[in-house]
Amino acid sequence: MIWGVVTFPGSNCDRDCVHVLRHVLAQDVREVWHEERSLSGLDAVVLPGGFSYGDYLRAGAIAATAPVMDAVRTAAGRGVPVLGICNGFQILTEAGLLPGTLLRNRHLRFICRDVSVRVESARTPFTQRLDNGAVLRMPIAHAEGRYTASPDVLRLLESKRQVVFRYCDPDGQVLPAANPNGAARAIAGVCNRAGNVVGLMPHPERSAEGPLGSTDGRQIFESVLLAIAGVR
Amino acid sequence: MTGIAHAPPRVGVEVAPEGAPAGASGLSPEEYAAVGAALRRAPNTVELRCFAVMWSEHCAYKHSREVLRRLPTRGAGVLQGPGENAGVVEIGGGWALVWKMESHNHPSAVDPYNGAATGVGGIIRDVLAMGARPIALLDSLRCGPLDDARSRRLLAGIVGGIAGYGNSIGVPTVGGELAVDPGYRDNPLVNVACLGLVRTDRVVRGRADPPGAVLLYAGARTGRDGIGGAAFASAVLDERAEYEDRAAVQIGDPFAGKCLIEATLQALETGRVRGVQDMGAGGLACAAAEMAARADTGVVLDLYRVPLRERDMAPHEVLLSESQERMLLVTSPEDVEILAAVYRRWGLEAEVVGRVTDDGRFRAQFDDALVVDLPADLLTHAPARHVDPVPVPDPAPLAARGIAAEHALLRLLATAELAGKAPIYEQYDHMVQVRTVVRPGRDAAVLRLPEVAPAGLALTVDGNGRWCAVDPYGGALATVLEAAANLACAGAVPLAVTDCLNFASPEDPQVFWTFARAVEGIADACRALGVPVVGGNVSFYNEGPAGPILPTPVVAMVGLVPDVTTAPTVPQDDNLLVLLGAADSGLGGSLYAREFCSSLAPGFHRPNLHTAGRTLSCVREAVQRRAVALAHDVSDGGLAAALVECCLILDRGASVTLPGPVDTAALFGEEGTRVVCVVSPDDLTELQSLAATHDVPLSVLGHLEGDRFRIAGPDERVAVDLSLGRLRRAWMSLGCEAG
Secondary structure (H helix, E strand, C coil): CEEEEEECCCECCHHHHHHHHHHHCCCEEEEEECCCCCCCCCCEEEECCECHHHHCCCCCCCHHHCHHHHHHHHHHHCCCCEEEECHHHHHHHHCCCCCCEEECCCCCCCEEEEEEEEECCCCCCCCCCCCCCCEEEEEEEECCCEEECCHHHHHHHHHCCCEEEEEECCCCCCCHHHCCCCCHHHEEEEECCCCCEEEECCCHHHHCEHHHCECCCHHHHHHHHHHHHHHC | CHHHCCCCCCCCCCECCCCCCHHHHCCCHHHHHHHHHHHCCCCEHHHHHHHHHHCCHHHHCCCCHHHHCCCCCCCCCEEECECECCEEEEEECCEEEEEEEEECHHHHHHCHHHHHHHHHHHHHHHHHCCCCEEEEEEEEEEECCCCCHHHHHHHHHHHHHHHHHHHHHCCCEEEEEEEECHHHCCCCEEEEEEEEEEEHHHCCCCCCCCCCCEEEEEECCECCCCCCHHHHCCCCCCCCHHHHCHHHCCCCCHHHHHHHHHHHHHHHHCCCCCEEEECCCCHHHHHHHHHHHHHCCEEEEEHHHCCECCCCCCHHHHHHCCCCCEEEEEECHHHHHHHHHHHHHCCCEEEEEEEEECCCEEEEEECCEEEEEEEHHHHHCCCCCCCCCCCCCCCCCCCCCCCCHHHHHHHHHCCCCCCCCHHHHCCCCCCCCCCEEECCCCCCEEEECHHHCCCEEEEEEEECHHHHHHCHHHHHHHHHHHHHHHHHHCCCEEEEEEEEEECCCCCCHHHHHHHHHHHHHHHHHHHHHCCCEEEEEEECCCEECCEECCCEEEEEEEEEECCCCCCCCCCCCCCEEEEECCCCCCCCCCHHHHHHCCCCCCCCCCCCHHHHHHHHHHHHHHHHCCCCCEEEECCCCHHHHHHHHHHHHHCCCEEEECCCCCCHHHHHCCCCCCEEEEECHHHHHHHHHHHHHHCCCEEEEEEECCCEEEEECCCCCEEEEEEHHHHHHHHCCCCHHHC
16 A cells, blocks of 8 residues: 655654654655645545744644645545644644644643543554554654643543543553643544544654664554555 | 955944954953954954954953864764764764764853753754754753752753653753752753764865865754854843843753754755854854864855745845854755755755855945955964963861761662652653664663664763862862773763863863863873763853862763673572672761861872772673673762662662771762662672773672661661662652752
């Protein structure tokens, strides 16, 4: 299968995502520039982390209007798996492809450390290989990761199984102390109604190789391989 | 062209009146006279401003040049030593590392956030200018004691600036250090080191070559920020600096910085770039003049073609602005469009702003008028200033007050130097680029290099103003050994050093003596270890209204780890605590002396380079062979602190029995190169035989056990018995406000 990794000016995890897909998972990768208008031929798309357009104005706000986002919207509509990591998640919410928004962290500072997240919905192409309740160890690195939505939207997310990851302690307990940024209902990742568009704040590409401390993130990418194989 | 070479530039520019501007320009009357004698005319005002910046201490190393010659700069694998934008050292497999550290002290005093942010931006462009991708940052920070709200605000601003810039451009900040002293209150130190990686056949240099080539300006536009920044960095800060010198501080734009990195690396990939230099201190003038002087060529700049952010900028502003995120490229005229297209794709400016000549002149035109016409090498070679050094007398010995060991230990763990730095480094993205194998908080950070797998690089930055205040030579020497010990604990062989030499005014004969002695200490230690100094900078005039800073040479060292892919041995409960190396125990310059004595004295026993070298070899080999589960060097806070830190890292208690008397010096003395190792009983024989081979003293101090930390003497009298929880609480004293 062929993956697309989108680079916006200011993206800084694009090379890391390409590395993991190409060298760890032996996938074909097309590096997509933010001005491109077509994603045809791609089996999955990653919007990587970073500071697109400097995150000036608001994280992800400018990138959400980039030419490539029309193509992302079209692909998502066709059911292509789309993964937004960190800044990519912010872009997807700003573009209206995912519900909610990501505000400044509770303590107003950037925070970079390992967290644990619990898989809440194994129905997405990015979690298909995992079980509900599985705990993954992955790093976060963001200043604006406090997930927020209106009470109605939050209720709907829960009832439609659109909460994909929740911050938890290493044993899988969702506790206030395990929530690094003050996210509503400890939400670390969500999906759209169809389930093919997923956004999350932790970085699976930073936890896909043993020497870096964890290989849990690899399962998120490997799930897609399974999902695509299933379709074919 | 040659017809106008010696005629005084004319149109639109005032000729500076004889003698008068010397004070205003920062040039001494002698320097002003030297300019006139060399030119055989008076410089005009634009030229005079160029001299003021280019002949500043910051750009010209007037006081330090002679002394710096003592540093060893050559060694196997050194492709580029000092004198270029950054040092380059071969690491095998066709790859080289690029290594450089710089200070941004004065800007950070005036505007902590922007001063520190542009410190990061500046050092990254130095590394980029050698053709390398920046892959890691380290920062060494010093400020006033944190019980003072102003110092906390300053530190928070500095950390925020480093995070704001470094995180955004996607270069991980993987390590650093923090120290406090009242001397740094008004003059904090911000020293940032950057590591880059480049293919050996892709190294570029800051040379304007050959004649007929053009100068391509690339990056962000030029504004009025940072004008005269280099001159500002070469004077003592006064009380009004925070309000009045703000215009001398540059404002960073990390987004432009990130785009500049990617665009420049892509431009270099085309193979059409002949030379590159970043426009940092001294701006366009300094970059162009240095590139011409290095290549023994000349340049003509067309100032009206420089992309400007503001209208009506004067010629000297265009020449000397230190606006950030700008590079100057040398290329042939037919390749300009290819390179310009790369930069424009990233939303950056790219304009031809001059050309290379063969006449050795540095010229600038503005609206068709020649406003600067000088010999390029005159601008880049300020006359050296000589100071007769006067030794500082040894401080009088003082008796240490008797303080209960437990109380002292808890208080030392809570100092800024020893306390856990997570509140700071968690604000830095230390994992981007997926290389970070050993994260911040350990002796050295370790990065994997898939380019030369299974090898990696370990890096550390160390300084100790206290040791150097007591003994500038011995303190600087011990600083280098400390850096080497940190690398040894990661199993790394040292490859290169870059340093920032932070001192007060060199015009003070005692400060100058201190500086010279410290450089000798670094030189002797580096020579003994066989590590070249491949670059760095000197920062003088670090004084506030309250007085000078402690003499603070800061050393950043990088080393090669042969294999970063095999997992380290996991420590177990029965593991032993073993000390390698021995020391003359004394409290000179120690953290204990600062906290509990009325001065940093008494005395400082200089480390023995031979025994230190043997200890480091032994530790390195033990770590590489996985004979130890953890190695941690004895430094700030002495042996007691090192043992506690091992326990905190492993989250296990320990029971320790010291072989000699458990006095203050034994617990908290910082002298000598010593390393605490955590060793499985099965591996003890191997470690013992290694120690014997290297002729290094080894003593088994105790073992990991439970959740209490105990130290007793040979008479079984217990000096320390504290719970790990209590120690951890003291150690986690750095509040969020510190960062």
